Amino acid sequence: MNNISLRLDKLKIEKKLGFMTHVVVGYPDLAGTEKLVLMMDKLGIDFIELQIPFSDPLADGPTIMKACEDSLRSGTKVKDAFDLARKLSPKISAPLLFMAYYNTVFKYGTEKFCKDAKASGIYGLIVPDMPIEENQSEGFFEACEKNGLIHIHVISPASNKKRLLINKKVARGFIYVTARQGITDAKKGLDPKITQYLKEVKSVFDIPLAVGFGISSRERVNMIKEYADIAVVGSAVLDIINENPKDYLKKVESFLEELKK
Amino acid sequence: MPSGHFGKFGGRFVPEMLIPALEELEVAYESSKKDPEFKKEFLDLLKNFCGRPTPLVFAKNLTEKLGGAKIYLKNEGLNHTGAHKITHCIGQGLLAKRMGKKRIIAETGAGQHGLACATVAAKFGMECVVYMGETDIARQRPNVFWMEQLGAKVVPVEYGNKTLKDAVNAALKDWIENVSDSYYLLGSVVGPHPYPTMTRDFQKIVGEEIQNQLKGAEKKLPDYVVACVGGGSNAMGAFNNFLPLKQVRLIGVEAGGRGTKKGDNAVRFKGGSVGVVEGFKSYFLQDEDGQVMNTHSVSAGLDYAGIGPELAFLKEEGRIEFESVTDKEALDAFKTLASFEGIIPALESAHAMAYALKLAPKLSKKEVIVVNLSGRGDKDLFIVAEAFKDKNFYSFLKDFLKNE
Numbered sequence: 015m016n017n018i019s020l021r022l023d024k025l026k027i028e029k030k031l032g033f034m035t036h037v038v039v040g041y042p043d044l045a046g047t048e049k050l051v052l053m054m055d056k057l058g059i060d061f062i063e064l065q066i067p068f069s070d071p072l073a074d075g076p077t078i079m080k081a082c083e084d085s086l087r088s089g090t091k092v093k094d095a096f097d098l099a100r101k102l103s104p105k106i107s108a109p110l111l112f113m114a115y116y117n118t119v120f121k122y123g124t125e126k127f128c129k130d131a132k133a134s135g136i137y138g139l140i141v142p143d144m145p146i147e148e149n150q151s152e153g154f155f156e157a158c159e160k161n162g163l164i165h166i167h168v169i170s171p172a173s174n175k176k177r178l179l180i181n182k183k184v185a186r187g188f189i190y191v192t193a194r195q196g197i198t199d200a201k202k203g204l205d206p207k208i209t210q211y212l213k214e215v216k217s218v219f220d221i222p223l224a225v226g227f228g229i230s231s232r233e234r235v236n237m238i239k240e241y242a243d244i245a246v247v248g249s250a251v252l253d254i255i256n257e258n259p260k261d262y263l264k265k266v267e268s269f270l271e272e273l274k275k
Numbered sequence: 276m277p278s279g280h281f282g283k284f285g286g287r288f289v290p291e292m293l294i295p296a297l298e299e300l301e302v303a304y305e306s307s308k309k310d311p312e313f314k315k316e317f318l319d320l321l322k323n324f325c326g327r328p329t330p331l332v333f334a335k336n337l338t339e340k341l342g343g344a345k346i347y348l349k350n351e352g353l354n355h356t357g358a359h360k361i362t363h364c365i366g367q368g369l370l371a372k373r374m375g376k377k378r379i380i381a382e383t384g385a386g387q388h389g390l391a392c393a394t395v396a397a398k399f400g401m402e403c404v405v406y407m408g409e410t411d412i413a414r415q416r417p418n419v420f421w422m423e424q425l426g427a428k429v430v431p432v433e434y435g436n437k438t439l440k441d442a443v444n445a446a447l448k449d450w451i452e453n454v455s456d457s458y459y460l461l462g463s464v465v466g467p468h469p470y471p472t473m474t475r476d477f478q479k480i481v482g483e484e485i486q487n488q489l490k491g492a493e494k495k496l497p498d499y500v501v502a503c504v505g506g507g508s509n510a511m512g513a514f515n516n517f518l519p520l521k522q523v524r525l526i527g528v529e530a531g532g533r534g535t536k537k538g539d540n541a542v543r544f545k546g547g548s549v550g551v552v553e554g555f556k557s558y559f560l561q562d563e564d565g566q567v568m569n570t571h572s573v574s575a576g577l578d579y580a581g582i583g584p585e586l587a588f589l590k591e592e593g594r595i596e597f598e599s600v601t602d603k604e605a606l607d608a609f610k611t612l613a614s615f616e617g618i619i620p621a622l623e624s625a626h627a628m629a630y631a632l633k634l635a636p637k638l639s640k641k642e643v644i645v646v647n648l649s650g651r652g653d654k655d656l657f658i659v660a661e662a663f664k665d666k667n668f669y670s671f672l673k674d675f676l677k678n679e
C-alpha cells in the first residue's frame with residue numbers, strides 16, 4: 015500500500031489533524047532543503063511536498079516564485095530533486111510528494127517521470143496545471159497509477175458544484191483545498207466564508223481534505239481544523255527562511271512546533 | 276478532437292481555480308458568435324472607431340527596385356492606436372461588457388496591446404490594469420505614458436526575465452485572484468482555450484480584406500502572404516482566410532535577434548521544443564529541464580519564448596513556413612520601407628518586410644507578395660534613434676531634460 019494511504023489511515027484512527035509542509039528543492043540551497051526535510055520529519059510532520067522549481071510557476075505567489083527563481087539561479091536541475099528524494103526517503107517516515115508544474119513532467123517524459131519518482135521514494139504528485147480535461151490526451155493519471163503514485167487534485171473556492179463532482183471522480187488520497195481563491199501567499203488572509211465552503215467540500219468528497227494557502231499561524235489552523243484533515247503549510251515556511259538566512263532552521267522548527275501544539 | 280486543441284497543441288493547462296472562469300468565457304464567446312447584434316456592434320466599431328478597412332497599397336517603388344514579384348503592403352498601422360491589436364481588443368472588450376465585467380486585466384510586451392486595451396477600456400468605461408515587464412517598460416516608455424494618459428494603471432513586473440512571458444504570468448495571477456469582476460484580455464493567439472481561437476476569429480477580418488482588396492487590384496489571389504510572428508495574432512489574422520487555399524504560400528517571420536546563440540533570439544521553430552507553459556501546449560524556447568529561456572529581439576513584440584498553438588500545428592502540417600530575420604536586417608528593412616514607400620513600420624512588422632525584400636527578387640513579375648504590416652513605427656522612436664545613433668535626437672533629449 016502507498017505510504018500516503020497508510021499515513022491517512024493512521025491519522026483517522028488517532029483522530030488527529032495531520033500536517034503537510036512544503037519546501038522548494040534547492041532553496042535556500044540543496045543542503046538546506048535536506049536539513050529542513052529531516053527536521054520536519056523529526057517533528058512528526060505527516061506529509062512533505064518537494065516543489066521542483068520551474069521558471070513560470072503559474073499558481074504561486076511572490077514567496078514561492080522568488081524561492082524558485084533563487085534556486086534555478088543557483089543551478090538546481092530537475093535531476094537534483096530526484097537525487098534528493100532518493101537520499102531522503104530511506105531516512106524519514108513522512109511520505110514525500112513532488113509538487114511540479116506539468117512542463118517539468120512533460121519535458122522529462124511523463125511515464126519516465128512517474129517511474130523515476132517512484133524509484134526515488136516519492137509517493138504522490140501534485141501538478142496543479144494538469145486539469146482533468148487534458149488528461150485524456152496526456153495520460154498523466156494513468157502513468158501515476160501504473161507506478162503506484164497518488165495524483166493529488168487541487169480545488170478552490172471558485173470550484174462550483176459541477177467541478178467538485180468532476181474532481182471527486184478522479185481524486186485519490188486526499189483532496190487539496192485552497193482556503194482562498196488566489197495564488198500561494200502566507201501573508202494574505204483566509205476567505206471569510208471559509209468554514210461554509212469547507213463544509214460544502216466535505217459533503218462532496220469521501221476522501222480527507224488538506225487545506226492550504228495562507229496557513230501561517232496557530233489561529234488560522236484553529237479556523238480550519240473542524241473541517242480539515244490536514245493543514246498545509248507552504249509559503250509561511252519560505253517567508254521564515256527568507257527573513258532569517260542564518261538561523262532559519264531553528265526558526266522554522268519553533269514555528270512548526272508552535273503550529274502543531 | 277476536443278475543442279481548443281490544434282492537433283496535439285493548444286488545450287487548457289491551467290490550475291483548477293481558473294477552469295470555471297475559462298468555461299464561462301467560452302460559453303459567452305460561443306453565444307456572442309451567434310448574436311447578429313454583437314457582430315454588428317463589432318464591425319461598426321472597427322469601421323468608425325478603428326478606421327477599418329485598412330488599405331492594401333501597391334509598393335511600386337520597391338517592386339521596381341527589386342525587379343521581381345509585385346509587393347503589396349497591408350497597412351495595419353493605420354488602425355487606431357497604431358497596430359492590429361486594437362481589433363481583438365474591441366472584440367474582447369465587447370465580450371467583457373456582455374459578461375458584465377467591470378475591470379480589464381492585460382499583459383503587454385511592446386505596449387501596443389496594452390495601449391489598445393487601455394483605449395478600449397476608456398471607450399467602454401472600464402477600469403484597466405496592464406502588466407508589463409520592467410525591461411519592456413524601460414524600452415517602451417512612450418506607450419506606458421499613453422496608457423497612463425488613457426487612464427490605465429501600468430504595473431511593472433519585476434521577476435523572471437521581466438518581459439512578455441512574465442507579464443502574462445502576472446496578469447494570469449491577478450485574474451486568478453479577481454475572476455468574479457475581471458476580464459483577462461489576452462493579447463495574442465496564445466494562452467489557454469478559448470483565447471487562441473477567439474483572438475484568431477476577431478483578427479481574421481484582416482485576411483478577408485486582403486483577399487477582397489487584391490481581387491480588386493490584381494484580380495487574383497496572393498502567391499505569398501508574409502507576417503511577423505510574436506504570439507501570432509497578426510499572422511493568424513492575415514493567414515486564416517487563406518488556409519484552405521493551398522496555392523497561397525503563408526510565411527511567418529520570427530525574430531532572429533543578434534544571432535543563433537541561445538538567448539540571443541526568439542526563433543521558436545529552430546531552437547524551441549514542445550512544452551506546456553502559460554496554459555497551452557506549443558513550441559517554447561526552453562532548456563532540457565523545461566525551464567523557459569531568455570529571448571532577445573530588438574522588437575519587444577516578437578521577444579517571446581512561446582508561439583500560438585495553431586501556428587505550431589500549421590507548421591507541423593506544412594501549411595505555414597517559418598523564416599527568421601535578424602535585428603539588423605529588420606532595421607535595414609525599416610529604413611528601406613521608410614525611404615522608398617513613405618511608410619514607417621513597427622519594428623515587428625519590419626521583420627516581415629525584411630523577409631519580403633529577400634523573397635521578391637527571386638520571384639517572377641507575375642507573382643504577388645502581400646506583406647502584413649502589423650503596426651506603425653511611432654512607438655519605436657527611441658529604439659530606432661538609438662539603433663541609428665542619431666546625434667541630433669540625443670541632443671534634443673539633453674535639451675528636453677534641461678526643461679525639467
Ligand SMILES: Cc1ncc(COP(=O)(O)O)c(C=O)c1O
Nearest residue numbers: 387505506507508509576623650
Ligand atoms: C506592431 C506589432 N506587430 C506584431 C506584434 C506581435 O504580436 P503577434 O505575433 O501576436 O501579432 C506586436 C506585439 O506587440 C506588435 O505590437
